[in-house]
Amino acid sequence: MAKPFSEMPTSECLLSNALKLTSLDFHRKVYAMAETYGGIFKIKAPGKTVVVVTDPALLAQLTAQEFTGVSKPADLYETFAILCSTTTPPTYPLLALGNENDGQARWRTIRDGFAPAFAANAVPQYVPILAEEAGKVLRQVGAQTLDIFELVGRISLSATGHIMFGYDAFKCTDLDQPCDFLRDIITARKGAVGAARSLLVKLQQQFCPFAHDVQDYNDSLKGVRKKYEEIYAEMEGAAAAAPVAAAAAAAAAAGGPPTILQAFQSTRDYKYPDCPGSKMSKEDTVALIGNLVVAGTLPAATAAVYTLCLIATSPEVQAKVHAELDASGLSSSSSSSSSISPREFAASDVGHLPYLEKVIKEAMRVNSAVPQVNRATAADIELGGYAVPKGTLLFLSMGGMHASPHNFLEPHRFYPERWALQQAGDAAAGNGAGAATWTGNSGDLAGSYAPFSSGIRACLGQHWARLAIMGTVASVLGRFKLASPRSMTVESLAAGETFSVSVYPRAPLLLTFTPRAAAG
Numbered sequence: 001m002a003k004p005f006s007e008m009p010t011s012e013c014l015l016s017n018a019l020k021l022t023s024l025d026f027h028r029k030v031y032a033m034a035e036t037y038g039g040i041f042k043i044k045a046p047g048k049t050v051v052v053v054t055d056p057a058l059l060a061q062l063t064a065q066e067f068t069g070v071s072k073p074a075d076l077y078e079t080f081a082i083l084c085s086t087t088t089p090p091t092y093p094l095l096a097l098g099n100e101n102d103g104q105a106r107w108r109t110i111r112d113g114f115a116p117a118f119a120a121n122a123v124p125q126y127v128p129i130l131a132e133e134a135g136k137v138l139r140q141v142g143a144q145t146l147d148i149f150e151l152v153g154r155i156s157l158s159a160t161g162h163i164m165f166g167y168d169a170f171k172c173t174d175l176d177q178p179c180d181f182l183r184d185i186i187t188a189r190k191g192a193v194g195a196a197r198s199l200l201v202k203l204q205q206q207f208c209p210f211a212h213d214v215q216d217y218n219d220s221l222k223g224v225r226k227k228y229e230e231i232y233a234e235m236e237g238a239a240a241a242a243p244v245a246a247a248a249a250a251a252a253a254a255g256g257p258p259t260i261l262q263a264f265q266s267t268r269d270y271k272y273p274d275c276p277g278s279k280m281s282k283e284d285t286v287a288l289i290g291n292l293v294v295a296g297t298l299p300a301a302t303a304a305v306y307t308l309c310l311i312a313t314s315p316e317v318q319a320k321v322h323a324e325l326d327a328s329g330l331s332s333s334s335s336s337s338s339s340i341s342p343r344e345f346a347a348s349d350v351g352h353l354p355y356l357e358k359v360i361k362e363a364m365r366v367n368s369a370v371p372q373v374n375r376a377t378a379a380d381i382e383l384g385g386y387a388v389p390k391g392t393l394l395f396l397s398m399g400g401m402h403a404s405p406h407n408f409l410e411p412h413r414f415y416p417e418r419w420a421l422q423q424a425g426d427a428a429a430g431n432g433a434g435a436a437t438w439t440g441n442s443g444d445l446a447g448s449y450a451p452f453s454s455g456i457r458a459c460l461g462q463h464w465a466r467l468a469i470m471g472t473v474a475s476v477l478g479r480f481k482l483a484s485p486r487s488m489t490v491e492s493l494a495a496g497e498t499f500s501v502s503v504y505p506r507a508p509l510l511l512t513f514t515p516r517a518a519a520g
């Protein structure tokens with residue numbers, strides 16, 4: 001007999017739940033609900049049942065490859081469309097990679113084409129480019145107060161342009177030059193969420209005026225789409241000037257991994273197995289460019305930004321990070337010249353900055369850049385002893401899992417040492433109350449941690465994201481001591497965030513930069 005779901009009390013039901021779904025910080029509300037209702041519970045929304053999952057084992061089960069009763073809606077917008085429609089919603093070009101409606105085989109073909117360029121052994125080749133772009137931007141920073149999201153966004157965009165498309169696609173290395181592309185992406189996506197929000201508001205008046213909002217959505221994407229078309233044209237030119245496919249073949253013949261640019265070249269000629277005779281069109285490639293720009297810039301920038309903010313407000317953490325960078329020769333204060341020119345971050349530094357690694361891991365736990373992914377049941381399934389019928393929308397809240405007191409002690413505390421103490425506790429069982437206290441309730445912190453999701457649809461760019469975040473944070477802290485002019489805590493950062501494709505700060509996040517050589 002299937003267990004009954006935890007139900008919301010009547011005061012929480014229907015309309016109030018539906019409005020929570022439309023709120024931009026809905027994921028934070030889910031965290032609070034999970035504290036009350038546990039690792040799996042049901043919320044009521046118009047026309048559909050929604051099941052929220054924060055339990056680590058059930059999350060892993062739902063994302064696992066062999067779990068076939070579950071499909072992935074492409075995006076938040078499609079999720080809303082499923083919420084209010086019984087028919088299959090139309091597909092949107094921007095979401096081509098990861099859109100289940102295009103067919104599993106098509107998605108698999110594209111993912112397989114790009115996977116070698118994102119593999120763990122391929123991403124170190126991008127690090128020198130990131131370090132160079134970070135250096136170009138950071139050399140313009142003196143002793144001053146800056147919006148850290150703007151600064152890191154510039155580094156992220158310059159690196160993305162060079163690494164993925166082989167040229168300066170976003171031209172924003174000069175601090176005095178306007179560089180609004182990251183904000184354009186956010187605004188376009190916010191338009192999409194806004195359309196979804198108005199969709200649900202209208203739903204209360206008349207049932208599902210869907211077509212009208214699709215138009216809003218497409219209009220909101222026009223600006224950034226023009227940019228993706230420009231990038232496509234530039235890549236065509238580059239391919240004509242220097243045969244990228246031949247370079248990819250040569251790299252493969254030499255046993256080296258291909259680059260992302262080469263992967264674009266080779267996937268372009270792919271045929272879709274489920275559609276005989278069809279090849280990837282220009283439209284598909286433009287959509288993929290958009291997909292990788294959005295996925296590759298926003299969440300990684302967010303993660304680096306929140307890491308830097310948390311470091312800036314924790315003097316003892318910052319001192320330890322600086323000491324580690326000094327010992328590795330990555331700080332300007334450790335360089336023989338007094339100028340701000342530390343050795344640039346290199347892929348070989350990974351594995352040799354264990355404290356910084358824990359700091360980033362902890363920052364990505366207390367502030368999950370991608371707090372939630374969605375799934376829909378394609379058949380009746382059983383989940384953790386509960387019966388979940390076909391057509392149920394599943395909200396997989398990794399942020400809720402990271403913030404749950406069921407999984408982490410003092411979950412809202414930024415405490416990088418918890419990861420070291422777990423290792424110490426594992427190594428020396430019965431090592432006193434300190435270690436035991438911090439091994440976490442379940443004794444398995446790692447099992448409750450999945451910022452990139454897991455399984456068949458796990459983040460394709462996660463190896464690169466980890467390196468990029470570490471390289472960005474090390475490049476900034478090697479050169480500067482950071483301080484926050486206003487007091488910032490985990491709670492105040494959370495209160496100031498909002499959500500589009502990933503979490504990002506609602507207002508400028510100001511940090512004061514003091515060159516390390518001057519700070520001593």
Ligand code: HEM
Nearest residue numbers: 098295296299300303369370373452453457459460461465
């Ligand atoms: C901190 C940075 C990042 C975070 C937290 C993050 C997180 C995620 C998550 C949670 C998913 C969805 C997984 C699911 O539905 O189960 C995803 C998918 C994806 N990510 Fe990332 N991501 C990050 C950076 C990147 C970067 C740098 C790239 C590329 C350069 C990238 C490319 C992708 C792609 C292509 C997918 C779709 C995979 C598929 O549908 O098969 N991500 N990411």
